[in-house]
Amino acid sequence: MRKLAGLALLLPPLLVFLGFFVGPLxxxxxxxxxxxxxxxxxxxxxxxxxxxxxxxxxFYRRILERTLATTLEILxxxxxxxxxxxxxxxxxxxxxxxxxxxxxxFPLMVSNVVRAYGWVxxxxxxxxxxxxxxxxxxxxxxxxxxxxxxxxxxxxxxILLPYMIISIANALASIDRAxxxxxxxxGAGPVRRFLHVTLPLSSPGIxxxxxxxxxxxxxxxxxxxxxxxxxxxxxxxxxxxxxxxxDWPRAAALAFTLLAAALLxxxxxxxxxRPRRVAGRG
Amino acid sequence: xxxxxxxxxxSYGAVLAVRDLDLAIARGVFFSLLGPSGCGKxxxxxxxAGFELPSAGTVRIRGRDVTAVPPxxxxxxxxxxxxxLFPHLSxxxxxxxxxxxxxxxxxxxxxxxxxxxxxxxxxxxxxxYPKQLSGGxxxxxxxxxxxIVRPAVLLLDEPLGALDKALREEMQVxxxxxxxxxxxxxxxxxxxxxxxxxLSDEVAVMRDGVIEQRGAPRTLYERPATEFVAGFxxxxxxxxxxxxxPDLVAIxxxxxxxxxxxxxxxxxxxxxxxxxxxxxxxxxxxxxxRIREIVYRGATTQIFLDSPCGPISAYIQNxxxxxxxxxxxxxxxxAWAPESAVVLHSTPSRHxxxxxxxxxxxx
Amino acid sequence: xxxxxxxxxxxxxxxxxxxxxxxxxxxQGKPDKIVIMTWGGLWGDSLRQGVDTPFEKAxxxxxxxxxxxxxxxxxxxxxxxxxxxGFDLLQLHDxxxxxxxxxxxxxxxxxxxxxxxxxxxxxxxxxHPDWVVQIFSAIGVTYNTKLVKNPPTSFADxxxxxxxxxxxxxxxxxxxxxxxxxxxAMAEGKSPKDAETxxxxxxxxxxxxxxxxxxxxxxxxxxxxxxxxxxxLYKSQTYTVQGWGTPVKWVxxxxxxxxxxxxxSIAKNTKHKELAETYLNLTLDPQGQTFFTKAFNYPGxxxxxxxxxxxxxxxxxxxxxxxxAHLVELDHEFMSNExxxxxERWNRIVAGG
Numbered sequence: 001m002r003k004l005a006g007l008a009l010l011l012p013p014l015l016v017f018l019g020f021f022v023g024p025l026x027x028x029x030x031x032x033x034x035x036x037x038x039x040x041x042x043x044x045x046x047x048x049x050x051x052x053x054x055x056x057x058x059f060y061r062r063i064l065e066r067t068l069a070t071t072l073e074i075l076x077x078x079x080x081x082x083x084x085x086x087x088x089x090x091x092x093x094x095x096x097x098x099x100x101x102x103x104x105x106f107p108l109m110v111s112n113v114v115r116a117y118g119w120v121x122x123x124x125x126x127x128x129x130x131x132x133x134x135x136x137x138x139x140x141x142x143x144x145x146x147x148x149x150x151x152x153x154x155x156x157x158x159i160l161l162p163y164m165i166i167s168i169a170n171a172l173a174s175i176d177r178a179x180x181x182x183x184x185x186x187g188a189g190p191v192r193r194f195l196h197v198t199l200p201l202s203s204p205g206i207x208x209x210x211x212x213x214x215x216x217x218x219x220x221x222x223x224x225x226x227x228x229x230x231x232x233x234x235x236x237x238x239x240x241x242x243x244x245x246x247d248w249p250r251a252a253a254l255a256f257t258l259l260a261a262a263l264l265x266x267x268x269x270x271x272x273x274r275p276r277r278v279a280g281r282g
Numbered sequence: 283x284x285x286x287x288x289x290x291x292x293s294y295g296a297v298l299a300v301r302d303l304d305l306a307i308a309r310g311v312f313f314s315l316l317g318p319s320g321c322g323k324x325x326x327x328x329x330x331a332g333f334e335l336p337s338a339g340t341v342r343i344r345g346r347d348v349t350a351v352p353p354x355x356x357x358x359x360x361x362x363x364x365x366x367l368f369p370h371l372s373x374x375x376x377x378x379x380x381x382x383x384x385x386x387x388x389x390x391x392x393x394x395x396x397x398x399x400x401x402x403x404x405x406x407x408x409x410x411y412p413k414q415l416s417g418g419x420x421x422x423x424x425x426x427x428x429x430i431v432r433p434a435v436l437l438l439d440e441p442l443g444a445l446d447k448a449l450r451e452e453m454q455v456x457x458x459x460x461x462x463x464x465x466x467x468x469x470x471x472x473x474x475x476x477x478x479x480x481l482s483d484e485v486a487v488m489r490d491g492v493i494e495q496r497g498a499p500r501t502l503y504e505r506p507a508t509e510f511v512a513g514f515x516x517x518x519x520x521x522x523x524x525x526x527x528p529d530l531v532a533i534x535x536x537x538x539x540x541x542x543x544x545x546x547x548x549x550x551x552x553x554x555x556x557x558x559x560x561x562x563x564x565x566x567x568x569x570x571x572r573i574r575e576i577v578y579r580g581a582t583t584q585i586f587l588d589s590p591c592g593p594i595s596a597y598i599q600n601x602x603x604x605x606x607x608x609x610x611x612x613x614x615x616x617a618w619a620p621e622s623a624v625v626l627h628s629t630p631s632r633h634x635x636x637x638x639x640x641x642x643x644x645x
Numbered sequence: 646x647x648x649x650x651x652x653x654x655x656x657x658x659x660x661x662x663x664x665x666x667x668x669x670x671x672x673q674g675k676p677d678k679i680v681i682m683t684w685g686g687l688w689g690d691s692l693r694q695g696v697d698t699p700f701e702k703a704x705x706x707x708x709x710x711x712x713x714x715x716x717x718x719x720x721x722x723x724x725x726x727x728x729x730x731g732f733d734l735l736q737l738h739d740x741x742x743x744x745x746x747x748x749x750x751x752x753x754x755x756x757x758x759x760x761x762x763x764x765x766x767x768x769x770x771x772x773h774p775d776w777v778v779q780i781f782s783a784i785g786v787t788y789n790t791k792l793v794k795n796p797p798t799s800f801a802d803x804x805x806x807x808x809x810x811x812x813x814x815x816x817x818x819x820x821x822x823x824x825x826x827x828x829x830a831m832a833e834g835k836s837p838k839d840a841e842t843x844x845x846x847x848x849x850x851x852x853x854x855x856x857x858x859x860x861x862x863x864x865x866x867x868x869x870x871x872x873x874x875x876x877x878l879y880k881s882q883t884y885t886v887q888g889w890g891t892p893v894k895w896v897x898x899x900x901x902x903x904x905x906x907x908x909x910s911i912a913k914n915t916k917h918k919e920l921a922e923t924y925l926n927l928t929l930d931p932q933g934q935t936f937f938t939k940a941f942n943y944p945g946x947x948x949x950x951x952x953x954x955x956x957x958x959x960x961x962x963x964x965x966x967x968x969x970a971h972l973v974e975l976d977h978e979f980m981s982n983e984x985x986x987x988x989e990r991w992n993r994i995v996a997g998g
Contacts, residue, residue, distance in 0.1 A: 036985060039747045041724060059989075059997045124872055125810075147856065178366035181333055184353040185360040186431065187383035193354075196379075200370045230816050230857045233996035241992065244717050244818045245985040246744055277370050277411070 032252035042249045050253035060238075067234040068261075070149050071217045074156055078213050079206070081157075082164030086205075089165065090172035101169065104162040112159075116226040119155045120146060123227070147229030155223040160216055164209035171205020172198070204275035214265050218258055235261075283345075284309045284467040285330060285435055290339030292325055292491075299325045300491045303339070307469065307484075312461050314470045314478040316514070317488035323471045326488070327437050330469060332356050344434050354383075358435040359428035363443055365420045367412040373399070373423050374408035380431035398426040401460065418449045425457070429464060436461070436468045442477065454480055475515045479503065487511045504555075509626050512553040519559065519594050520626075521552045534591040536569050541620040551626040558622035559596035561585065561614045568617030569594070573610050587616065678707040679917050679924065681734035681909075682719040685712030687940050695936030696927045703927075706920055716741050716820060723750035723912055730914040733921045738820055739906045742776055743981035751775050751910040752918070760922040763929035763947060770974075771946040776910035779928045780943035783902035783964070783972060784821065787878040789868065790892045797875060799899035801832035804846070809853045813864050813873035816857040817991040821877075823980055824903060825850070826987060828877070831900040837975055840983065844990060851995055868893055879905060881942040884961055901973040906946070938962050 032050055037043035054060045089100045107115060122128050123146045130143035145151045175198065183197045221236045228234075233241075235258050242251025285307040292300040300322040307313045315323035328334040329341060332353035340349045348356050359380070367376050377398055378391045386394075399405055402422035412420055421441060428436060442450045442457075458481050461468050472478050478485050479499040486496040487510070495507040506512035509520060523531040528543040531550065544550060562568060571589035580600075585608060587594045594616055608614070683689060689712050697708040714722055716737055723732060727750070735751060745751050753775050756764060764772060771778035786797050797803065803812060815822045827837030829846025856873055858864045865882055867873040869891045878886075880902070883895035909928045911921045927933055934945030935953050944951065944962040951959055964972070980987075 038744065038982060039749065041721075059993045062997050121870075124870065126871055176364065176366065178362045178364050179368065181331075181353070182360070182362060182366035182368070183379070184333075185331065185358065185437075186380035186427070187354050188379075189352075189354050192383065197368065200368075203370075225859055230992070230995045233992065237996070238992065241818050241988050242985075244715075245988045246717060246720070246748075247985040247988075250985075 028252045029256060031248055032256055034249045036247045036249050038246070050250050051257075053250075054253060054257050063233060063235055063238060064257075064261075066149070066232070067218070067236075070152060070232075070234065071214060074153055074160065074217050075210060075213055077153070077157060078161050078164045079210065082161055082209060083168055083206070085161070086165045086168035086172060089169045097169075097173075101166060104165055107158050108162055112222040113226075115159070116155060116223050119151065119158075119223075119227055123151050123154070146227065147231065149228060149232045151227040152224050152232055155227040156217055156220055159220075159223065160213045163212040163216070167209035167212065168202060168205040171202040171208075175201045201278055203273045204278055207269055207273040207275040210269050210273075211266055214269070215262050218262050283307065284311075284343065285313075285469065286340075286342040286345075287326070287329065288340050288342075290326075290329060290336045290341065292322075292329060292334060293337045298491055300329065300336075303491075303493065305486070305493070307467060309467050310465045312458065312468045312470065312481060312483045314472060314482040314485045315488055316472060316475060316478040316485050318473060318514070321488040322491040323473075323488050324439060325491075327439055327469060327471050330435065331358060331360055331437055357433055358437055359431055359433035360437040360439065361421075361424045361428050361441045363440045365412075365424040365441075365444075367420055367423055367427075369412050371411075372408065373404070373410050373412070373415070376412065376423055377427045377430055379427060384431065394430055395426075398430040401429070401463075402426045403456075417445050418453065421445065421453060425460070429460070429466065432466075434467065436466045438468065438470045440471055440473070442472075450477075457481065479515065487514060505624055506553060507627055509551060509553065512624065512626060517556050517595060517597075519554045519556060521554070521591055521623075523550045523552050524548070525550060533569060534589070538568070538617070538623075539620045541623065542625065544625070551628075552623045553626050554618050554623050556584070556595040556597040557582075557599075558618045559594065559616050560618060561596060561598070561608065561616060564613035564615055566615040566617070568615035571614055571616050573608055573612045573614065576608065576610055587614070589616065676706060676917055676920075678709050679733040679920050680709045680711055680731065681736065681924070682711045682714055682722070682732055683734075683736040685710075688937075691936040691940045695933035696924065696930070699930070699933065700924050700927050704920060704923060708924070717744075720745050720748055720750055724748050727914055730912055730916065732912045733915045733917050734924055735910050735912055736779075736907065737776075737910070739778075739904075739908070740820060740823070740975075740977050740980065742773070742908075742910070743978040744984075745910070746775050747981070750913050752913050752915065754911070754925075755922070758922050760919065761926050761929075763926050763931075766931070766949050767929055767946050768948055771906060771908070773908075776908045777925065777929060778906040778908040778946040780934060780937045780941070780945050781904060781906035782879045782881045782941075782943050783897070783968075784824065784877060784879055784905055785898050785902045786896045787868065787876045787883045787886070787893050788896065789871065789874040790894050792871065792874045796894070797896060799832070800828050801900070803828075803875065803877070804832065804849060804853065806853070808875050810855075811872075811874045812850075812853060812855040813858050813867040813876045814850070814855045815861075815864065815877060816859055817988050817995075819858065819860060821905065822991075823984055823987050824975070825877070826991075827975055827980070828903070831973070834900075837973065838979060840987070844994065847991065847994055857995070865889075881962075884942045897968055901971040902968070904972040904974050907943075908946070 031042050033046050033048060035043040035045065035047050035049065089097055092100065110118075120127070123143065124130065125142040125144065125146065127143070127146070133139045133143065145154070179197050179201060180193055183193045188196060219236055221240060224232065224234050224237055225240075235254060239251050239254045239258065242248070242254060283306045285305065287303050287305040290300060290303040291298070303326065305326070315326055317323050325334060329336055330343070332341075332348065332351065336349065340347055342348065343357055368379065371379070374395050377395045381391045381394060395408065399408060402425050404419065404422050404426065407415070407419065407423075412423070415423065424441070442453055445453060454477060470478070470481060482499055484497065485499055485502055486493045487502065488494065489510055495502060495511045502511060503515050506515065506518070512518040512520070521533045523533045525540070525544045525546050525548045526532050526537065527546060529540050530537055531540050531544075531552075533552070564570065569589050569591060571587035571594055573585055574588050575586040577584040577586070582597045583600055585596045585598065587596065596616065683692060689710050692710065697710070701707055711732065719735055719737065720741070723730070723735065723745075726732065735745070737745060754773070754777060755761070756772070764777070767777065771781065786800065786803060788797055790796070797805070814825060817823065825847060826840055826843030829843040829850070830839040831837055832846060833842050835842045856867055858867065861879075861882060864876050864878055865886050868876055868878075868886050869889050871891075878895070880895045883893055886893050909925050911918065911925060915921050929947055931945060931947040931950040931953055934947055934950045937943050938945060938950070938954055938958055942958070942961045944964070951963055954962060
């Protein structure tokens with residue numbers, strides 16, 4: 001009887017999920033298997049041409065490479081910087097830790113668009129950073145960071161670092177002190193204690209941080225467009241372009257390629273880190 | 283002496299957790315720190331381990347001054363209350379951890395791990411993970427992990443607290459056997475006096491950061507130095523007595539002989555174990571009392587009485603012929619052998635080592 | 646038994662009530678609102694003042710502006726609602742109307758409708774089969790008079806090496822993003838439909854590292870921040886940048902400025918055709934169009950509008966007869982058909998590098 005009640009409770013959100021999320025997604029996949037049309041949303045007749053083009057065309061491969069390379073760069077930077085910051089924050093007394101975490105969340109409270117324009121003002125040729133560096137005599141030509149992938153990386157790091165830091169900091173804070181002491185009792189100094197105990201036990205935090213950063217980077221349209229310009233177009237930009245050109249099948253195919261990449265990355269991260277094995281500690 | 287604390291003091295801000303502690307533990311001894319929560323026993327253990335640094339005093343392990351040495355460079359092993367088994371490592375890797383830290387090679391590690399697991403009766407568990415084990419099994423793994431490195435000192439922080447009664451008693455026996463086999467100097471922290479008495483070669487009873495009394499379990503039980511120790515270890519009857527003559531005291535209206543001479547006119551506090559109290563018909567020698575309650579406990583019967591000098595409890599073996607006679611409301615006389623009354627002292631510091639005193643008395 | 650009868654009776658009564666309410670409403674036929682899909686911001690506000698308010702006063706029906714959809718999204722929304730059209734009117738720019746027509750989301754204009762009284766005063770080239778222009782402008786070259794010593798006079802001048810890194814152009818997904826192709830062809834003296842020349846010129850332009858702007862605001866901001874000293878921009882928006890204090894000037898290029906217009910059309914299968922026509926007519930009202938000229942410096946499509954403006958505004962808004970004669974009207978149907986292919990090709994040249 002209770003099981004039935006539990007299922008009944010699950011039913012409404014499940015229906016919503018299926019109806020408003022899975023359903024449209026399946027429809028979009030259906031659209032991606034058609035040719036484009038000027039007079040309809042999609043043309044007649046099934047074809048896998050869109051996917052074939054994405055997989056074989058060197059242009060798409062170039063965009064895919066750029067997308068993956070940038071994403072991996074951001075992932076690497078956010079891991080290193082994020083873990084260092086999280087480690088420091090986790091060691092602070094509770095009140096100061098809370099203060100730091102709130103501070104980290106500030107960039108996220110601003111709209112994506114507003115924040116991106118802020119970066120444009122900072123990183124532009126005649127922006128704040130360029131002017132300051134020129135006045136200080138550090139550089140003599142204007143800064144040309146804007147409209148390159150470097151600007152995209154900087155812009156995305158400010159949004160994504162907080163996710164990584166908070167994920168890892170939480171994981172670190174929840175590691176029982178006894179583990180570290182047990183390691184010490186067995187002869188592990190600070191470095192080995194970190195490598196053999198702290199790092200593995202924080203793997204759930206690392207995994208969730210990496211997943212968040214990876215998935216958010218893949219879908220970060222605004223920052224990529226405003227800070228990177230067309231020379232730094234990523235997969236997500238091509239989806240947008242497809243929609244604006246009313247080429248729904250191509251846009252849908254690109255979107256599913258993006259989804260496949262995201263799912264593949266998630267699988268790899270989870271398989272590599274195996275965060276489940278750390279669960280059930282105490 | 284394997285472990286030596288001299289003049290150790292530990293304060294957290296205004297709170298003094300441990301004060302003026304002097305402790306010396308000989309090699310191979312199973313030593314228990316016993317006391318209520320907050321008495322400083324865990325702090326003392328952590329001072330030996332190095333997880334706490336003393337505010338004053340020195341800590342020595344096997345003669346080496348380790349006061350300023352971090353835990354990972356001290357020669358000890360520890361079993362934590364929560365076991366702290368590394369969840370991401372298998373049982374074998376957990377147990378081998380200490381050896382890995384000492385850079386022992388893989389082949390030797392494997393051998394020693396197998397041996398350690400055999401010692402704690404966990405053969406075949408090498409590839410399991412901690413969360414697949416029961417509480418008792420986790421305990422043994424923690425033990426194996428600690429002893430495999432052959433430490434100078436083994437520290438145990440209430441390791442049996444998480445286990446149920448039957449398992450705890452089983453583990454107590456195993457633990458003692460293991461310790462005897464390996465001969466490791468062991469410091470055991472517990473709040474369970476029965477456990478301490480069962481396992482230890484020596485017990486130190488702590489209160490408010492100080493050792494009230496230290497000695498063999500039997501000595502502590504038979505000859506408690508203070509009221510606190512007497513009350514903490516088993517039950518006790520307490521009486522105020524005044525000395526009338528070197529061998530005579532008055533407890534209330536009654537006069538009773540005194541085993542050890544004391545100065546005339548002194549006020550004494552006496553403790554008598556309930557199992558030492560004998561009941562006789564009213565009017566006989568001893569304190570007059572009336573039976574308030576009788577509790578049957580299988581092997582013994584507990585009789586609770588009220589007397590003009592306060593409540594008295596008497597435990598009587600059911601094998602003896604006395605018990606059958608009494609009922610609630612009976613008037614009786616309570617007496618005991620003069621040697622059974624222990625004179626208690628008020629300040630613990632003068633009488634920490636009653637072991638020496640007992641030997642001096644020729645007990 | 647009695648309870649069940651009561652429930653049945655009550656249920657029937659409850660079911661009947663809303664039906665009873667609808668019948669009189671259907672008989673009446675007059676809605677409480679009509680919906681127009683348009684831009685927000687200053688445009689939407691000018692529309693509210695110049696058209697919505699007189700419409701509401703005249704008909705008693707409120708106007709709801711749907712400002713939330715991008716131009717392409719408007720077409721999509723209309724497309725998926727064809728069976729039960731909730732929208733009544735649509736506003737787009739000229740470049741996008743061919744797609745709307747192809748997708749079949751707008752109704753043809755009935756020139757003889759008694760409600761379209763203002764049609765006779767609209768410049769004839771601004772009346773299309775499916776939509777009517779409300780205001781128009783021209784795309785030319787805007788430059789910073791202080792920082793550019795040798796003023797450009799043509800589209801071809803955009804390719805001057807001295808402008809390297811200082812030009813701002815609309816990116817391909819911008820509404821006029823595809824125009825760079827015909828502009829490139831025209832700069833070489835070829836027909837605006839010569840896509841091959843256009844793309845060759847695009848390759849040359851990429852070497853000059855232009856700033857590619859996602860929207861018009863970015864173009865204008867780049868000029869103000871002096872990130873760019875020369876731009877492809879509408880005449881009217883140039884005045885706006887001037888108003889911000891940047892010394893910029895608009896140039897009518899030798900090859901001919903490119904006409905751009907914005908206008909209104911009626912949604913296909915609208916439920917309120919007569920009211921939509923009345924609204925459309927009001928967008929062509931000269932008085933209503935002055936609000937847009939005041940806000941944007943756009944001249945209105947009604948020839949009588951100019952006279953209603955102040956001399957200063959007239960000066961800004963109007964085009965000389967010669968200028969008007971040489972305005973280039975791009976073949977929007979052609980360009981709309983090519984949009985997807987040109988976007989791909991543009992991306993390969995610019996983004997795939």
